[in-house]
Amino acid sequence: MTPDSGAPIPLVDGVFRIADGRPVLLVSRCSSCNERYFPPRERCAACSSDEMQTEEASQDGELYTWTVVRELGRQRDGFIPYVVGQIDLAGGPRVTGVVNCDPDAPAIGMPVRLCLVPQGHDDDGNELVGYGFEPADLNR
């Protein structure tokens, strides 16, 4: 992938793209039974069809469940604790990601939206980013 003058680059190819400074997750939808998957896959786990279409998922969703990571080890931005949640995106599917919020803040059904998460730089100095979530009422 060729970066636009200093634009952040997705850490992993084929999983999401960046539009207007936000990640757009790429999902697979089964043409046979309409089941949706993230990350994209080549065969449907529900009906075994290999007729999969790539679509863009909604950037908005609701928190289905979460956990708070308090373990030292692979620290995120050098701090813990942090929140990892499962999010039901509008129209599906359910995806897992870091939720940028206070560890005491999550609630089932909390509206969230996708956001970029800095992941360092490549050898050419380009910013690498992953995807995560933030409460939907931030910066709106």
Ligand SMILES: [Zn+2]
């Ligand atoms: Zn299917």
